[in-house]
Amino acid sequence: MSEEQAPVTEVAVEAEFEGLEVDAPRVGIVMGSKSDMPAMEAAAKELEERGIRHEVRVMSAHREPDTVADYAKNAQLRGLRVIIAGAGLSAALPGVVAAHTPLPVIGVPLTSSKSVAGGLDALLSIAQMPPGVPVACVGVDNARNAAVLAARILDS
Numbered sequence: 001m002s003e004e005q006a007p008v009t010e011v012a013v014e015a016e017f018e019g020l021e022v023d024a025p026r027v028g029i030v031m032g033s034k035s036d037m038p039a040m041e042a043a044a045k046e047l048e049e050r051g052i053r054h055e056v057r058v059m060s061a062h063r064e065p066d067t068v069a070d071y072a073k074n075a076q077l078r079g080l081r082v083i084i085a086g087a088g089l090s091a092a093l094p095g096v097v098a099a100h101t102p103l104p105v106i107g108v109p110l111t112s113s114k115s116v117a118g119g120l121d122a123l124l125s126i127a128q129m130p131p132g133v134p135v136a137c138v139g140v141d142n143a144r145n146a147a148v149l150a151a152r153i154l155d156s
């Protein structure tokens, strides 16, 4: 069937997948600051060892809100299946990402130089999402567990 004869819906779907690379990353790892990189590298390492394609980006929900919204809105269309989001302090990043995508989001509460109560600030910010907008939450600074959970989601 030529493109002219194809139903509108089929053409639309083909157009949507046209730019999708076969080796597109399946997991997006995002974090609120470059200072989060040492802790979040554990997630990338775990995915690397499991042969799971991923990408790593730094973007702050508070400092670059439009960048975060654009990333989350485009994530599914780009082929991502899970997003891991790490942040410290008033850790809005996982929740803001979840607000803009239907993909599962795994939050990693991080400690930083200004953390209070050993990262409890970030832990509560990530876990205490309002009903209807879930974010999975792993332990403080436990980015590796986020990657293991992402792998389980991809396998299910």
Ligand code: RP5
Pocket (backbone or CB within 6 Å): 031, 032, 033, 034, 035, 036, 060, 086, 087, 088, 089, 090, 110, 111, 112
């Ligand atoms: C959060 O603020 C980041 O995720 C980071 O954990 C914390 C401190 O950021 P920097 O001041 O080091 O950039 O948004």
